[in-house]
Amino acid sequence: MNMPLVSVIVPIYNVEDYLQTCCNSILSQSFNNIEVILVNDGSTDGSCEIAKQIEKKDSRVILIDQRNGGLSAARNAGLKVAKGDYVLFVDSDDWIEKNCxxxxxxxxxxxxxxxxxxxxxYISAMGTIRRGRSSFGVNYITGDEILPNALLVKTFPTSAxxxxxxxxxxxxxxxxxxEGIVNEDTLFSIQIACLAKKISFVDKVLFDIREREGSISRSSFEKLFQDMNIALLSARSFxxxxxxxxxxxxxxxxxxYLKSNLYNLLQIAQRLQYPQYCKMYNFCMSSTCYxxxxxxAVFLPRKHRIMYSISKSPFLLFVTMKVLNFFNYRMH
Incomplete structure (x- = not known):
């Protein structure tokens, strides 16, 4: 295979129901000078076998099979072997448009x-489609405007x-x-913004993100708050x-810092019953600088300022999010 222009890195963990769709969307791109690096991160289902079959059928595919180390470890493993001039990350339960x-x-x-x-x-399990944002509003940002933009997530998105x-x-x-945290994209996006000279934007929907709730334990929610704290403190040090x-x-x-922890509070208010929610709410208040x-909060957009005020009352936040959840409204 000739030297690829673009390396597409796909971390894999227990996604046997979605992996083929993801890889098909990448391998059928209108731009075909690519390599696709599949990183199986210790899957316990049939994902690795599916990945092996995909590798056999297309010479552009490279499979790395490693012990489970988490999403960050899988992405890093892909980066270490990437040969393309450019890199694209695609999560294995998502897919991309043909011209992405x-x-x-x-x-x-x-x-x-x-x-x-x-x-x-964003595509829900019921097939409902929701746009993350309607437009970036700018063609590019440069220099000293990048980091403030990224901190408030004005234009530069957090997701890798x-x-x-x-x-x-x-x-x-x-x-x-x-590695070792679940909020890796928060830190990575701020590091990118700190060092980039220019970031540009394509005002087209080219990424399709599958929304999967799954089951999250109390310890996982505690880790959500702990890791967000680690990510943001690491970002400040960087x-x-x-x-x-x-x-x-x-x-x-x-x-x-407020916005990121508010988002986590909104998640637990949407997904937990009140007694468990209260425990996690108190955990957030006692273990972070919220x-x-x-x-x-005055520097946040209006809707986030309102939600921050509501969040000072655990009961009011819980009720508000249950109502918003009923009407399928998502806060971002």
Missing amino acids: IQELYQDIQRNNSDVSCCLAQ CGKLYRRDFLHENGLLFK MEEHNCYNEPLDKLYKAR LEYGDF
Whole structure:
């Protein structure tokens, strides 16, 4: 196989029902100068066997089979062997539109950017389609405007997916995903924003994200709060080390801290019964800086400021989210 222009990294863990759809969407791209790196992260179902069959049928596919180390470890394993000039991450239960790579590649070339981002849509188990955002509103952002934008998630999305990265940019800056935490994208996106010179945007829906609730235990929810704290503290240390941190950014950082933990609170309010929810709510209040940073909610968008005010009352937040959940309204 000739040297690929784009490396597509697909971490795999127990997705036997979705993997074929994901890989078909990648291998049938209009842009075919790609390599597809499948990283089986210790799956216990039939995912690895499906991946082996896919590798046999297409010379562009490379399979890495490793012990379970988590999403970050799987992505990092893919990055270490990637040969393309550009890198795209696709989660194995999602899929991409036929022209996804073509559109992102043309955009990153045209703008000479470090990262190119596209719009995404979310598909529920019932087949309901929900757009994440209707438009980016800008063609690109540069220099000192990138980090404030990323901290408040104005234009630059948090997810590592839906973005084409210049591999040299990642490699030269030693950018990898922090292993052992579940909020790896929060840290990674802030690190990207701290170092990127230009980020461009494609105002088209090119990524399809499957919404799967699954079952999450109490310990998993505790880890959600703990790991978000680790991710955000690590992000702050990274910004300080790279001389990106100053007083105005400190305010935005603390606003982002509120927003990220508010999102976790909304998840538990939607998905837990009241007694379990109260335990997790109290865990958040006692183990994070959520209340301490309350004054910085003024930097958040209006809907998040309202939800932050509501979140000061555990009962009111719980009832509000159950009502919003009934009407299938999602807060992001």
